[in-house]
Amino acid sequence: AEPSPARRPVPLIESELYFLIARYLSAGPCRRAAQVLVQELEQYQLLPKRLDWEGNEHNRSYEELVLSNKHVAPDHLLQICQRIGPMLDKEIPPSISRVTSLLGAGRQSLLRTAK
16 A cells, blocks of 8 residues: 555645546546546545534545535636636736736736736
8 A cells, every 4th residue: 555645734725626626627538537536535535524513524525525516517627717817817917918828927927916
């Protein structure tokens, strides 16, 4: 058996991102990659946990997450990515308009700041 990674608490936004990546992959051509990812997410307990009424955390399977988040479509992550660019362009205009890439650098980067 492979050694498990160091058990550090995973921030909620990270575990939600893992879930959204698996959800996205599961509906496209990379279904085997999605299956392997889901296995590892469950094995290393990286998915968002469920809180009970006493505030105790419980691990959830990928399928349980899908069922309890029916509003999250397989392309949810893609939709988020498609909205980020136009929102940022209003705040901090890029150097070249109408060129949206998740991989842009400098003034075309989605991580650009006003400075």
